[in-house]
Amino acid sequence: MSDLYIGMMSGTSLDGVDAVLVRFDAAGRPTLLADHAIPYPDEVKAEVLALQPCGDNELDRSSRLANRLAEIYASAARELLESADHHPADIHAIACHGQTIRHAPHAGYTIQLGNMSRLAELAGIDVIADFRSRDVAAGGHGAPLVPAFQRGVFSSPDERRVILNIGGISNLARLHPGREAIGFDCGPGNMLMDAWSLRHTGRPYDDDGRWAASGQADQALLQSMLAEPYLQAPPPKSTGRDLFDDNWLARQLATQAEAPAPADVQATLLALSARSIADAILRHCPGNQAVYVCGGGARNGALLAELGRLLAGQRIAPIEALGLPAQSIEAIAFAWLGWCFNQRRAGNLPAVTGAAGPRILGVLHPR
Template sequence: MPTAHLPAPDRTALYIGLMSGTSLDGVDGVLVQWDAQQQLHVLAYAAQGFASDLRQELLALNTPQGCNELHRAALAGNAISRAYADVVQQLLDQSRTPASHVSAIGAHGQTVRHQPQQHDGTGYTLQLQNPALLAERTGITVVADMRSRDVAAGGQGAPLVPAFHQGVFSRTDRSTAVLNIGGIANISLLPASGAPMPVMGFDCGPGNALMDWWCLQHTGAAYDNQGQWAAAGTVQPALLQLLLSEPFLQLSPPKSTGRDLFNPSWLHTQLQAFGHTPSPQDVQATLTAFTAHSCAQALMRHAPNSDSLLVCGGGALNTELMRQLQALLPHAHVQSTAARGLPPLQVEAAAFAWLARQCMLGLPGNLPAVTGAHGPRILGAIYPA
């Protein structure tokens, strides 16, 4: 049987990062390069939404239900990889880059279960895709399955982006916080360079997942554009306090979560406990406030002196959510990561390009202080071109 020989990795080579997060809205992709000074440059960005039938199937596969789940999951993984391949082709066409010039693709896959340290003590995290199919369709080496090695080492497998945030957004003169608001929100707390304290990072609660689902059910829109629907509603203080009483929010890090917890069933349970359901618009206003408060409380609890909060992910485009974050954190300057040169929808995809590069260079991709793993680990499985 012939042996696949990988080329020696080049620290300034081109990499592609592909991310489809818990928001389930589709795929974001970037083509990036690090220069000789190890500074990141995004050369191209492309995005593609999921077809509605694939999105519905992925939502269904997030919870144990129905029959033939293994078969359906395998086919969904194929469909995701075809969407990934389409985004890769857009990036190559846009930048006029031959596939042979790209060292590797970092492909995250679609998380449908995230249950680390549960059940048997190790637990698992499951991202659907077919990396072999992606390598076949693109002719590029693929690095996938980024999270499971950290879980095997006793970690949460998430968040993985704080190490990347540290390299891109940390400053020498002040601490910085980076808040990623996708389907789930996670925060990275970056001390000033040279400070004795370690980088911290953890999932801090729901991001867009509950807001998007409620908006879709009651307006037919996939998301609340700029938070306008929520802004016209009235926050229900008693309901907000009930939502904020969720025990996960009080746990100390390391911690991570997903749609396994913050899903429609969880929301229905909270509304039933509340005793009556306010108007749909007022629920949307309260869910927006819930995301803002849970994120702000995480920052105030763990880094109260941070005076800069950079926001990425789709939540950075929610004007009402950003307004509430600024109101809850008057001491901090709340702004999109675009102000620091990396648009909010490109950050996570760039992080997975970085993780692919770390893997190809034989370098760790996790921060044990963040995930709780027993030590640094090289993350990912390599599917050669």
């Protein structure tokens, strides 16, 4: 039986689909063989965002979008295999996260959209998907799931370290020798900064944080943002666009007597991301020595510089220092979750998600 898996991740940043080809050994240790990314077309981004709040004709709109996503995922798989000179018959399964449009574990559900039966049909490969729902059914948040993978791959007997992913939402995994691994969503990562940049500059993100660096953080606005109850809540916890969206930012801005300049708002949003991350590490990871960063935020120099200032004495380094590329970590993690499903191994960490116990995650869609 093949030990090759394709992992696919499309996150809250809505950049597109990251796909990886991974070989696993008998212990589940990964070797990355190839990676590939496909950006979302603008109309797909717009439809995902339009489905975040409740609206009209949701069943038809979400089903049509699920079909479109399946086509994008199938293209990603085909192009990935072509680049690596492999064929569908070589692959045990595609492990696909899908695109989150609603995350409501408090109501007992989470929705990652994508017609996975259609993906299996188009790709000619078994598909494993819907990894979060089983954890939610067991009383968990269904997130974050990546820390279980990170514990096995990145733990060190000699260093107290945090693996920090800065995507649309930031999340961390605490990997300290002799202590239970924990992980949770810290708060907004790139999501609010990206949206503000697009609105005021026309650019989908603030390259290296240069625009934010041109402004000054508004301290009154920052303190109002930091008072958000989610940021003070203890783990386990998870969040997303259901909370930190444009409406949340509009409400924060409405509390100010005078609207800050757009560049100052961007600087404040960067400060919010940095503070929420640093506060989470200082509060829940005492004695931490090193922070290894992955996700799109790993390319934001201004954000990393602010984290270095707030976490003085801790090493801030890219995840590449541990042997895997930053942009591929989550896709590799979902390939690993697909491997766990086929091995009938639990893929969650109850201490991270809050589930009642270890659970096998995923649903199989045969080719």
